[in-house]
Amino acid sequence: MATGLEQQLWAAADILRGKMDASEYKNYLLGLVFYKYLSDSELREVYEQENGQTTDFPTRSIQYQTLMDWFEDDSEELAEIIQLQKGYFIKPSQLFYTYRQQADRYEFNLTDLQAGFNELERQGDQFKGLFADIDLNSTKLGSNAQQRNVTITEVLRALDEIDLFEHDGDVIGDAYEYLIGQFAAGAGKKAGEFYTPQAVSRIISEIAAIGQEDRAPFHIYDPTMGSGSLMLNIRRYLSNPKQVHYHGQELNTTTYNLARMNLILHGVDQDRMNLNNGDTLDADWPTEEPHQFDAVVMNPPYSAKWSAADKFLSDQRFERFGKLAPKSKADFAFLLHGFYHLKDSGTMGIVLPHGVLFRGAAEGTIRQALLEMGAIDAVIGLPANIFYGTSIPTTVIILKKNRSSRDVLFIDASQDFDKQKTQNVLSPKHIQKIVSAYKERTDTEKYSHVASYDEIKENDFNLNIPRYVDTFEDEAPVDLVKVSDEISKIDQELSEKQSDLLAMMNELAVNEESQLIIESTKRILAGGDHE
Structure with missing residues (x-):
């Protein structure tokens, strides 16, 4: 524009x-x-x-x-x-x-x-x-x-x-x-209610479209849609953008209305728009057909509170995992809701805080179950401070159903960004590097690693990225001879400066009081008493 x-x-x-x-x-x-x-x-x-x-x-x-x-x-x-x-x-x-x-x-x-x-x-x-x-x-x-x-x-x-x-x-x-x-x-924390930065939207959308570019009609679902921007990006990567059907839910009524306007302004017809104003976790939606989608994209509120009531243990979205996300952190509740609504042939991308990769207890149990199913396809570490309203680093988790392998691709893109004022920004080259690494699915030193299921199991199903991608930079070796020479040179220069200073002070000695000050200064420079 x-x-x-x-x-x-x-x-x-x-x-x-x-x-x-x-x-x-x-x-x-x-x-x-x-x-x-x-x-x-x-x-x-x-x-x-x-x-x-x-x-x-x-x-x-x-x-x-x-x-x-x-x-x-x-x-x-x-x-x-x-x-x-x-x-x-x-x-x-x-x-x-x-x-x-x-x-x-x-x-x-x-x-x-x-x-x-x-x-x-x-x-x-x-x-x-x-x-x-x-x-x-x-x-x-x-x-x-x-x-x-x-x-x-x-x-x-x-x-x-x-x-x-x-x-x-x-x-x-x-x-x-x-x-x-x-x-x-300019909205601070309120921004998280309605906006995902375009760069992050493009990463998720481009990955979600891989292998499905020619599918028509194409159904996409965002259970925490905010302004709808994350869903709309999928059109850039599909052959038939006019045949995309948008399914979204949003709890905040103001933001829900914003999404409706946004989709209309982007030329989405009423018959391709299925939006709902409601609580994604409290009651499943949609339950009518279609209820599973070619792509599920999500940027839910991080570590939000939810009821985690016992009734959800028999909810189709969560029951197969045996545990519920804790009341204080609904991250996995959102993830499992989205995963439930994913087609067997589809791709899901969700943005979450890094804690979901390594926290234990119920979250550890859910994470292990997903890994045993082969559901987690890739874990992408993003830079800190790229989202409005929070500076924490985030991760994009890519999920699929019925994969032939249980390995996981790890990408550490946390150091690739452009600094703009108070915000870090992902440029097109950074986005392309991430997507290319996802497509190639190979090991790249200090950037990506394909971890086998056995390797992940040995790590107790902990997915913390540094366990799999070593980005440690060795410090340059110290040349001790060079350092010694530099210290000697500095000592020589210091001695010469002290001599010059004392000579100047002798020239200034005009009375008994100034002479006492000079003598005291000489003792200090010589390392003597300071009295």
Whole structure:
């Protein structure tokens, strides 16, 4: 995406940045970008309906006039055709373009925008509740209605300067991803609720697609989907990206709505979107077909608490392992949930803290069972400080079913990153190195190792990466003769400096008091008493 577009998007965010924190103002910005996209997309659809498909659209004022002419001629026909083509219809009076025109004439009113939100939410389940987190009456926008009106007017003007269709490629979705990433950077720990860095998403997605590039339809599942970004990346590596079906669940309602917007903005049709707002661990979902998927991708909250109630011992997701993840650390509960929903021919990638590799007790029992089944295909160690809100190093675990071997590939990529301000970043070359190592599945000194099942068993099923990949660097040997010569040289230089200093002090001795100071200094330099 062009840097200029990013700057325009962030300029719009500047208007709200001083009024509330990132976790709040992202709702306004992303909601309005979404509404603008739907409005502008409708204008383009109307123009194409009247003039035929084109890549050369006139100004929005001409597109708007085309819509108005049709609306005045036959409003019912217009609404019916656009509803059929787009899945929604926004009345001319409620288009984003109309609100912008009203803003320029100082006629805009927040109640009109709220009415537009309400009307769109009534147009089917895909829009229901999408704007619930945009509180246009919040005092953070202004202490009175007039001030709130001014604030949103400024935001409308800033956002309307952005042409979401001006670049080739998925600019609308990319613009959205850029904003989400920027908000995550400023949202601290809250960022973990909704965003996985693109580099990590690409590693998991590219690996998950290996051997399945031509599968269509392709079903992907993320039980802790956040903004949906991790699922969306799979399209980059498949031959039929328009035949990907997205299945996702998210506990946080605000983040769930964010994912719905994100998928719509990335051009995902309603019939390829199966999303649920619920607690992944508390009750299994989905239970209807399909309930197993070609790829499962996850970045769950690390070491979260869960009930670990006895009822889960008879839950199909966990019962075969005989133990439950501890109450204080749900990491393996998330992993086993995802693994249960993986097809026999599929691939799963999950991001977790390193503790899952070596902690004992119930976690050790579960880990051993997975290794005995041959379920753990690879363990990839990532650098520290690449996730927003936490600096801890993480690991990507790749799982498969019905493997012919029980060996495990270990990759230590913890030292491969670029330092950018306070964040470590994986560049394309780092991503490619990891994926290539996964594909080649060979031993590379200080980077990768294929450990046999027997080797892992000898290590008591401990998967701590340093046990298998030795990254220790020997210190350079010390040249004692050289060091001795350097010490002698330093002693000689020090002696010469002391002589120079004493000579200078003798020249300064003008009275009895200064002479006493000089004599005392000489004793100190000679190593005598300091009295």
